[in-house]
Amino acid sequence: xRLRRWxxxxxxxxxxxxxxxxxxxxxxxxxxxxxxxxxxxxRFPPTxxxxxxxxxxxxxxxxxxxxxxxxxxxxxxxxxCVVANLVFCSMAGYAFARLRFRGSGLLLAVMLGTLxxxxxxxxxxxxxxxxxxGLIDTLGAIIVPSLxxxxxxxxxxxxxxxLPREVEEAAWIDGCSRWxxxxxxxxxxxxxxxxxxxxxxxxxxxxxxxxxxxxxxSEARDTLPLGIASFKSRAxxxxxxxxAADVLATLPVLLAFLAAQRTFVRSIASGxxxx
Amino acid sequence: xxxxxxQAPREAPPRAGPGAPRPAARRSLIQxxxxxxxxxxxxxxxxxxxxxGLAIVPLVWSLLLSVQDKDPIAETTRYVGLRNYRxxxxxxxxxxxxxxxxxxxxxxxxxSILGGLGLALLLNRRIRFxxxxxxxxxxxxxxxxxxxxxxxxxxxxxxxxxxxxxxxxVGIAPQPFFADGRQALALLVLASLWAGTSCIxxxxxxxxxxxxxxxxxxxxxxxxxxxxxxxxxWHVTLPALLPVLVFLLxxxxxxxxxxxxxxxxxxxGGPGQSTVVVVYYIYxxxxxxxxxxxxxxxxxxxxxxxxxTAATALVxxxxxxxxxxx
Numbered sequence: 001x002r003l004r005r006w007x008x009x010x011x012x013x014x015x016x017x018x019x020x021x022x023x024x025x026x027x028x029x030x031x032x033x034x035x036x037x038x039x040x041x042x043r044f045p046p047t048x049x050x051x052x053x054x055x056x057x058x059x060x061x062x063x064x065x066x067x068x069x070x071x072x073x074x075x076x077x078x079x080x081c082v083v084a085n086l087v088f089c090s091m092a093g094y095a096f097a098r099l100r101f102r103g104s105g106l107l108l109a110v111m112l113g114t115l116x117x118x119x120x121x122x123x124x125x126x127x128x129x130x131x132x133x134g135l136i137d138t139l140g141a142i143i144v145p146s147l148x149x150x151x152x153x154x155x156x157x158x159x160x161x162x163l164p165r166e167v168e169e170a171a172w173i174d175g176c177s178r179w180x181x182x183x184x185x186x187x188x189x190x191x192x193x194x195x196x197x198x199x200x201x202x203x204x205x206x207x208x209x210x211x212x213x214x215x216x217x218s219e220a221r222d223t224l225p226l227g228i229a230s231f232k233s234r235a236x237x238x239x240x241x242x243x244a245a246d247v248l249a250t251l252p253v254l255l256a257f258l259a260a261q262r263t264f265v266r267s268i269a270s271g272x273x274x275x
Numbered sequence: 276x277x278x279x280x281x282q283a284p285r286e287a288p289p290r291a292g293p294g295a296p297r298p299a300a301r302r303s304l305i306q307x308x309x310x311x312x313x314x315x316x317x318x319x320x321x322x323x324x325x326x327x328g329l330a331i332v333p334l335v336w337s338l339l340l341s342v343q344d345k346d347p348i349a350e351t352t353r354y355v356g357l358r359n360y361r362x363x364x365x366x367x368x369x370x371x372x373x374x375x376x377x378x379x380x381x382x383x384x385x386x387s388i389l390g391g392l393g394l395a396l397l398l399n400r401r402i403r404f405x406x407x408x409x410x411x412x413x414x415x416x417x418x419x420x421x422x423x424x425x426x427x428x429x430x431x432x433x434x435x436x437x438x439x440x441x442x443x444x445v446g447i448a449p450q451p452f453f454a455d456g457r458q459a460l461a462l463l464v465l466a467s468l469w470a471g472t473s474c475i476x477x478x479x480x481x482x483x484x485x486x487x488x489x490x491x492x493x494x495x496x497x498x499x500x501x502x503x504x505x506x507x508x509w510h511v512t513l514p515a516l517l518p519v520l521v522f523l524l525x526x527x528x529x530x531x532x533x534x535x536x537x538x539x540x541x542x543x544g545g546p547g548q549s550t551v552v553v554v555y556y557i558y559x560x561x562x563x564x565x566x567x568x569x570x571x572x573x574x575x576x577x578x579x580x581x582x583x584t585a586a587t588a589l590v591x592x593x594x595x596x597x598x599x600x601x
Contacts, residue, residue: 010402019397020411023476026469027414029437030426042435092322099315107323114330118533118580120554120573124340124566125333148325178314203472207419210535210554214561225421229540232425239429246422253417261410268416268477269484 027250034058034243041239057240058248064235067245069220070227074206074249077142077223081205082198084147089197090190092148093156094182098168108157111150123214130215141215142223146205152197155270159193160186196267199260206253224249340570359571369572371548372556375460379552380531382464388523390468391478392516398479399486415470416477424540427466428453456549459542463550466537473530478523485519486512521591525584532580 007014033041037054061067095101096108126145127136135141163186171181187194209225216226228245235241257264344355363369398409431438431452439449453459468475489512497507535554538544544551544559551559553576560569 012397012400012402013404016397016402016408019394020408023415023469024411026426026430027418029430030422033429033437048437048440088321088325091318095315095318099312099318101312101315104315107319110331111322111326114326117330117334118529118573118577120533120557121337121577122330122333123557123573124561124570125336126329127561128336128566129329129333145325145329148322150322150326150330153322153326178312178318203417207417207421207472208536209419209421209539210558213539214558225419225536225540228425229421232428232540233543239435242425243429246426250418250422253419254414257414257417258410261413264417265409265413265480265484268472268480 030243030246030250034240034247036240038238038240042237054240057238057242057244060238060241061244061248064238064241065231065245066219066222066227067248070222070224071248073139073221074224077139078202078205080143081146082201084143085149085152085197085201086194088148089152089156090182090187090194092153094160094186096153096157097160098165099178111153114150115154123211127214136215137217137221139221142205142208142212145211146201146208149197149201149204151200155197156190156193159190163189192263192266195260195263196270199256199264199267202256203253337570337573340566341574342567344567355567359567360575363568363571363575366568368548368551369553369556372551372553373575375550376532376534376552379460379464379534380528382461383467383531384524384527386464387468387473387475387478387527388520390475391523392482394475394479395482395486398483413476413480415474416472416480418470420467420471420536421540423466423470424537424542427462427469427537428541431462453542454546456546459546459550463534463537463541466541467531467534471537473527478527481519481523482516485516489515517591517594521587524587524591528583528587529580532576532583 032050034057035053035055036050037052037056040050040054096104130136130141130144133140133144135144167185168181171185176184207225209223209229212223212226213229216222219227219230222230228242228249231245232242341359342354342356343352344358345352394412398405398412402408430436433439433449433451433454436452438452442449451458452462467473471477493511493515494507497511498504502510533554534552535558538550538552538555539558542550544555553572557569557572557576560566560572
């Protein structure tokens with residue numbers, strides 16, 4: 001309390017500012033060092049505040065590494081998975097929330113149960129299934145297991161249950177089909193829940209490396225995290241380029257986060273607090 | 276879950292419930308087989324195929340694989356009983372992996388939860404620039420684990436890393452960091468505390484959401500009644516956070532035991548075998564086409580997870596029950 005009289009600002013700033021700076025520090029260092037030359041980086045002690053900025057790292061990325069390809073692969077995977085999850089999770093969530101069909105209770109319980117299965121239990125058989133489907137070493141092997149996430153089905157089912165059903169009933173009486181009701185009436189009302197599903201799917205698929213590492217072996221099919229991991233072991237002497245690749249891989253999620261911070265934070269918290 | 280308007284919107288009230296009698300003769304054959312709304316099956320079909328096909332089927336298949344031995348040359352499989360499991364525990368690489376995973380979990384789970392709680396309490400105040408502080412503190416959640424691994428092995432490089440440069444400035448001798456097995460494991464804990472979907476910031480996001488749900492009047496009433504800030508925290512805030520705390524305890528443990536991405540991005544299991552964790556072991560056995568061993572390893576891990584989660588849930592429920600009774 002005595003501090004408060006001394007300082008022209010709230011004393012909690014003295015704690016908050018260094019803590020938040022520390023959390024952001026690795027990202028700042030990543031960005032700064034991506035603009036350094038290898039001469040500045042490959043010496044001890046390394047330069048902390050560079051005297052001059054270089055773009056050698058970024059330039060050599062496009063010469064020595066297939067960065068555009070990785071970027072494209074990651075984009076395809078994430079985009080397909082987000083769209084597929086939005087469509088399929090909405091359909092399944094709607095059926096579980098509103099339609100009565102034989103076995104719905106059991107199916108829902110089984111799907112809920114799959115949330116509890118540790119993912120490594122399914123790794124090997126899923127790999128064999130992908131092999132049988134001829135998808136190994138293609139983007140399809142990454143995409144197919146993530147087409148529908150049980151989490152999305154539940155989230156949307158809960159959301160649909162909370163919507164008033166009178167509008168849907170009126171539309172049904174007027175001769176609207178189930179399909180049309182879902183697309184024209186229910187989904188426009190469900191934007192916040194759909195945003196959550198999109199955000200989580202994007203984050204998970206863009207950042208995932210364990211499954212792609214198992215099913216992908218040729219560099220032309222690498223996603224960003226895979227490409228960067230292999231580039232790291234290949235280009236030990238070129239840290240500037242590795243950091244530049246890190247920056248470029250982080251930039252899309254970072255920009256998405258800054259643009260829609262509220263949605264991101266709400267999406268991440270929604271699973272825990274409501275669930 | 277009780278819709279009948281699909282059938283008789285005019286006569287029946289919408290919430291008549293599943294027990295509403297309806298003459299069976301008026302229902303078509305398809306409806307009698309598939310239930311009242313046969314199209315519903317089309318709605319759930321994609322989800323059912325993917326989720327059942329790639330979760331339930333593999334679950335059983337894995338169990339079968341774990342008691343089989345496949346000859347890669349003759350392409351024959353035969354039943355070997357529990358031999359894969361026995362081999363597993365005779366393999367020092369596997370027992371080492373279990374060991375590393377347990378050590379990692381023992382440090383990571385409490386540190387991340389306590390750190391997250393602390394950060395959330397810090398961020399839960401009305402102060403200028405709080406928006407900026409929250410942005411800075413939450414950003415690490417979206418950083419991918421590979422990037423974390425790569426970035427940390429760069430920062431903590433034993434020769435050119437900036438960490439040694441900073442240690443040098445304050446007069447501490449340079450450390451081997453990732454070149455030393457023990458330090459490498461500690462750095463893995465540090466890296467996953469910093470970023471990713473189970474880091475301190477992630478816990479803070481969840482705690483903060485729960486803190487904002489705690490009714491302000493409760494804390495105010497307590498302080499009017501003479502409770503000190505510490506008393507308010509222990510007797511009002513913390514009990515309200517209990518469900519979230521239990522959730523995080525489970526989530527963080529599961530995430531810790533399934534650690535893979537950061538290892539893949541930084542140490543690849545080294546130096547030597549010192550950072551091989553169980554999922555990394557399974558990953559290597561898939562690469563070596565040793566499916567039997569890999570499947571057995573994954574069942575051992577799953578069994579361990581089941582025990583831990585069950586124990587946590589039980590203790591948490593008892594704790595919660597005694598608290599509400601008191």
